[in-house]
Amino acid sequence: MRRASVALLLCCVVLAAQDPAEATRKPVTTPEDLAAGERIYRIQCAYCHGTQGEGGRGATLARPRLLHAPDDQAMFQAIARGIPDSEMPGHWFTAREIWQVVAFVRTLGRLAPQKISGDPASGEKLYAGKGGCARCHTVGGRGGAIGPDLSDIGARRSVNYLREALLKPESAVPADFLQVEVAARGGVRITGVRLNEDAFSIQIRDLSGRFRSFWKSELAELNKQRGKSPMPSYQGFLTAAELDDVIAYLDSQRGAQ
Amino acid sequence: MRTLWLAVALATHAPGQVPYERILKSAAQPENWLTYSGNYQAHRYSTLDQITRANVHQLKVAWMYQIRAHHKVETSPLVFDGIMYISEPPSDVTALDLRTGRPIWSYRRSMPAVPVCCGQVNRGVAALDDQLFVGTLDAHLVALDLKTGRVRWDAKVADYKSANSITLAPLAVKDKIIVGIAGAEYGIRGFLDAYDARTGKRVWRFWTVPGPGEPGHETWPGDSWKTGGAPTWVTGSYDAESNLLYWGTGNPGPDFSGDGRKGDNLYSDCLLALDADTGKLRWHFQFIPHDVNDIDANEIPVLVDAMFRGQPRKLVLFANRNGFYYILDRLRGEFLYAKQFATQTWAKGIDGKGRPIPNPASAPSPEGSPVYPDDDGAANWYSPSYSPQTGLFYQNAREQGAIYYLTEAPYEPGKRFTGASRRPIPGEEPWGALRALDAMTGERKWEFRLQTPPWSGVLSTAGGVVFSGDMQGNFFALDAVDGKLLWRLQTGGGIWANPITYMSEGKQYVAIAAGSAIIVLSVDQ
Numbered sequence: 001m002r003r004a005s006v007a008l009l010l011c012c013v014v015l016a017a018q019d020p021a022e023a024t025r026k027p028v029t030t031p032e033d034l035a036a037g038e039r040i041y042r043i044q045c046a047y048c049h050g051t052q053g054e055g056g057r058g059a060t061l062a063r064p065r066l067l068h069a070p071d072d073q074a075m076f077q078a079i080a081r082g083i084p085d086s087e088m089p090g091h092w093f094t095a096r097e098i099w100q101v102v103a104f105v106r107t108l109g110r111l112a113p114q115k116i117s118g119d120p121a122s123g124e125k126l127y128a129g130k131g132g133c134a135r136c137h138t139v140g141g142r143g144g145a146i147g148p149d150l151s152d153i154g155a156r157r158s159v160n161y162l163r164e165a166l167l168k169p170e171s172a173v174p175a176d177f178l179q180v181e182v183a184a185r186g187g188v189r190i191t192g193v194r195l196n197e198d199a200f201s202i203q204i205r206d207l208s209g210r211f212r213s214f215w216k217s218e219l220a221e222l223n224k225q226r227g228k229s230p231m232p233s234y235q236g237f238l239t240a241a242e243l244d245d246v247i248a249y250l251d252s253q254r255g256a257q
Numbered sequence: 258m259r260t261l262w263l264a265v266a267l268a269t270h271a272p273g274q275v276p277y278e279r280i281l282k283s284a285a286q287p288e289n290w291l292t293y294s295g296n297y298q299a300h301r302y303s304t305l306d307q308i309t310r311a312n313v314h315q316l317k318v319a320w321m322y323q324i325r326a327h328h329k330v331e332t333s334p335l336v337f338d339g340i341m342y343i344s345e346p347p348s349d350v351t352a353l354d355l356r357t358g359r360p361i362w363s364y365r366r367s368m369p370a371v372p373v374c375c376g377q378v379n380r381g382v383a384a385l386d387d388q389l390f391v392g393t394l395d396a397h398l399v400a401l402d403l404k405t406g407r408v409r410w411d412a413k414v415a416d417y418k419s420a421n422s423i424t425l426a427p428l429a430v431k432d433k434i435i436v437g438i439a440g441a442e443y444g445i446r447g448f449l450d451a452y453d454a455r456t457g458k459r460v461w462r463f464w465t466v467p468g469p470g471e472p473g474h475e476t477w478p479g480d481s482w483k484t485g486g487a488p489t490w491v492t493g494s495y496d497a498e499s500n501l502l503y504w505g506t507g508n509p510g511p512d513f514s515g516d517g518r519k520g521d522n523l524y525s526d527c528l529l530a531l532d533a534d535t536g537k538l539r540w541h542f543q544f545i546p547h548d549v550n551d552i553d554a555n556e557i558p559v560l561v562d563a564m565f566r567g568q569p570r571k572l573v574l575f576a577n578r579n580g581f582y583y584i585l586d587r588l589r590g591e592f593l594y595a596k597q598f599a600t601q602t603w604a605k606g607i608d609g610k611g612r613p614i615p616n617p618a619s620a621p622s623p624e625g626s627p628v629y630p631d632d633d634g635a636a637n638w639y640s641p642s643y644s645p646q647t648g649l650f651y652q653n654a655r656e657q658g659a660i661y662y663l664t665e666a667p668y669e670p671g672k673r674f675t676g677a678s679r680r681p682i683p684g685e686e687p688w689g690a691l692r693a694l695d696a697m698t699g700e701r702k703w704e705f706r707l708q709t710p711p712w713s714g715v716l717s718t719a720g721g722v723v724f725s726g727d728m729q730g731n732f733f734a735l736d737a738v739d740g741k742l743l744w745r746l747q748t749g750g751g752i753w754a755n756p757i758t759y760m761s762e763g764k765q766y767v768a769i770a771a772g773s774a775i776i777v778l779s780v781d782q
Contacts (some may be wrong), residue, residue, distance in 0.1 A: 004298045005777070039665075042664050042665075042678065043664050043665055043666070043667070043673065043675075044672065044673045046664070046678035047673070047675055047677065047678045047679050048679075050678070050680055051662060051678050051680070054680070080370075081370060082370070084327045084328065086376075087375060087376050089372055089373050089374065090370040090371075090372060091372065091672070149717075197707045197708060197728065197729075198729030198730075198731055198747075199706065199729065199731060199733075200709050200731060200745060224686075225770055226684065226686070227684070
C-alpha cells in the first residue's frame with residue numbers, strides 16, 4: 001500500500017502533465033490562453049525554435065504539420081515528455097500551460113489568409129506549361145527534383161512571399177538550398193544542388209536531375225554559390241494576370257489533408 | 258593455517274582491481290585506459306605506438322557494439338583487464354568483453370522525466386578498487402560491483418526535480434569519488450562533491466555559488482545566488498603532488514540576463530583548484546566575470562610541467578569555450594598567457610591579469626545582438642589532447658555565432674531559466690576545425706577543416722597519430738606533426754564522443770562512440 005501511495009504521489013507530482021484526463025482535454029484557445037502560451041513559448045521554447053517558430057537548434061514550428069506532433073495530443077506529449085533521439089527535453093509545465101503552448105504553436109503554423117485575385121485552374125496550366133515550373137518542382141508527387149517540393153507551399157508560405165520568389169528567386173532561396181558548381185579533374189564542369197556534404201565528399205543533383213557524387217580529392221574546383229538559384233525570374237515573362245494565376249495555384253497547394 | 262588466514266584477509270581487504278595507485282601510475286600501463294582522460298593530468302595521449310602514421314591506413318573494424326537507447330552517445334570508455342566499461346544513455350552501464358565485443362553485464366536504471374538542456378547523455382564511468390561509479394541523470398551517484406554490475410550503493414547527490422542532473426564521468430581520487438552537477442539552464446546552485454567510495458557518504462561539498470557569509474557571496478545581489486548556476490559538468494583533472502583538483506565551472510544563471518545578478522558572480526566561469534581531501538578552495542581564476550553569453554568554463558584542464566618563457570613551470574592549459582587558450586600557473590592560479598584560437602567577439606581582448614575587456618555590443622538585447630562564439634562555444638565538453646611528443650595541444654574548434662534576444666527569466670523550479678532566445682546568423686554556414694596549437698604559445702601550427710562545428714574529442718598517440726571525428730560520421734586519423742589526413746572511416750552516425758586507445762592480447766586498438774555504436778579498430782600485424 002505504501003508503495004502504491006508513493007507511486008501515486010509520483011504520478012501526481014512528477015507526471016502531472018501526463019495525467020490522461022488532462023492530456024486528452026480539449027485544447028484551450030481563449031485569447032488569454034494564447035497570450036499565456038506565447039509568453040511561455042517566448043521564454044522557454046523560442047531559444048531553440050525561434051521567436052516566430054522559424055526553427056534553429058530546434059525544429060521549424062511555423063508550418064501546418066509537424067513530424068512529431070501530427071495532432072495536438074502528440075504535441076502535448078512531445079512537450080511533456082520530450083522527443084527521444086533529439087535535444088527536445090521534457091518540460092515541467094502544468095497540463096494547462098502545455099495546452100496554452102500547444103494552442104500558440106498551432107498559430108505559428110497558420111498564416112493569415114491573404115486575398116488572391118488569380119484563377120488557380122489557369123495557374124495550374126501555366127505552372128505545367130508556359131512557366132515550366134514542373135521541370136524542377138514537385139507537386140503531389142509529380143515533377144522535377146531540383147527545386148523544393150511545392151505540394152504544401154500554400155500552407156508554408158504567404159502570397160507575398162510567393163510573388164517575391166517568382167519575381168526575384170534569389171531573394172527567396174531556402175536556408176538549406178545551396179547551388180554548387182564543381183569542376184572535376186579533367187575539366188568537366190557541373191552545376192547542381194547540394195544534397196549532402198562532409199569534409200571529404202559532396203553529393204549533388206545536377207540540373208538535369210541526375211545524382212552525382214564526388215570525393216573532394218577528385219575535384220579541381222568547388223564553388224558554393226550561396227544565395228544563387230537556378231530558377232529564372234518570371235518578371236516580364238508572365239503577364240501580371242498570369243502571375244496572379246500561378247500564385248493562386250501555388251496558394252491552393254496545402255498538401256495532403 | 259597462517260597462510261590460509263592471510264589469504265582470507267587479503268581476499269576481504271584487498272583493494273581490488275583498480276587501486277588508486279594504479280590510476281596514479283597510468284603511464285606505466287598504457288595498455289589500459291583507467292580514468293576518463295587517460296591520466297589524471299587529462300592529456301588524452303597514449304604512449305602506445307603500434308598504430309603509426311605509416312600503418313594507420315590499414316585500420317579496420319575489429320568489432321562494434323550497438324547501444325539500444327536512441328540518444329546521443331557521449332561515452333568515453335574505460336578499459337582494463339580484458340574488459341571495456343561504457344556508459345549508455347541515459348545512465349546505464351555495460352561491460353564488454355574486449356576479445357569479442359560481447360556484453361558481460363549491464364546496469365539499467367529506471368529514469369523519471371528529468372529536465373535537461375542538452376540531451377539524455379552520459380560521458381562515462383570511473384573505476385576504483387573493485388567498484389565502478391556512474392553519475393545519473395536523476396542526480397544520483399551509483400557504485401556498481403565491477404564483476405557483476407550489481408548496485409553496491411546509490412547516493413542521492415541532488416534533487417532532479419529542480420533540474421539538477423549528472424552527465425559527466427566521475428573522477429576517482431584516493432578513496433573518494435568526485436562528481437559534478439549540471440543544470441545551469443534551469444537555475445540550479447552549482448557545487449562539486451566528494452563521496453566515500455566504500456560507503457557512498459558525502460565527504461565534502463564545495464558550493465560554486467557561495468552562500469551568505471562565504472567569500473564571494475558579495476558578488477551576488479539579493480537572492481540571486483540561490484539560482485546562480487556555476488555547474489561542474491565536465492570531469493576535471495588532479496595533481497597528486499599538490500593534492501589539488503582542477504575543475505571548470507559553467508555559466509551564471511540566468512544565462513543571458515545579467516541585470517538581476519550584477520557583480521562578478523563568483524565562482525561561475527572559473528577554473529577552481531580545490532584540496533582533494535577537504536574540498537577547500539586553494540585558488541580560483543575567473544575567465545569571464547559576469548558572463549551574459551552562456552559561455553561557460555566547462556572544459557578539460559590539462560596539467561603540464563614544462564619550460565615556459567625559460568622557466569620550469571607547473572602549468573594548467575585550458576582551451577576555453579570563450580575562444581581563448583589560457584596558460585596558468587597551477588600552484589598559484591597566476592595568469593600567464595592567453596591567445597585567441599577561434600573567432601570571438603564577446604571580448605575586445607584580455608588584460609595583463611587575464612581579465613577580459615568585454616564588448617558591450619555582444620550582450621543580449623531585446624532587438625538582438627550577434628556574438629561569436631554562440632553558447633555552444635568555440636570549444637565545449639569534448640576533450641582536447643596534449644602530446645608530450647609533439648608539444649602540441651590538439652583542440653577541435655567551433656566556428657559559429659548566433660543572435661541573442663533578451664527575454665524575461667522568471668524562476669520556477671525545473672523550468673528553463675535562460676533569459677534569451679536565439680537565432681542563427683543569417684547566411685552563415687557554421688564550420689569547424691581540428692587545430693594544433695603550440696602548447697606553450699597557443700600559436701596555430703596547422704588546422705584540419707571540418708564541415709560543421711564538431712562535438713568530438715581528440716586522442717593523440719606516440720605513433721604520431723591524432724584521432725578525431727565529425728558530425729557527418731567521419732572518424733579519422735591525422736599526422737600529429739603536420740595534420741595531413743592518413744585514414745578515415747564513414748561510421749554512419751555523428752560523433753559526439755572522445756576516442757581512447759588500449760592494448761588487448763598484444764594488439765593496439767582505438768575505440769570511439771559513433772551514432773549508437775561503440776566501434777573498435779585495429780591494424781593487422
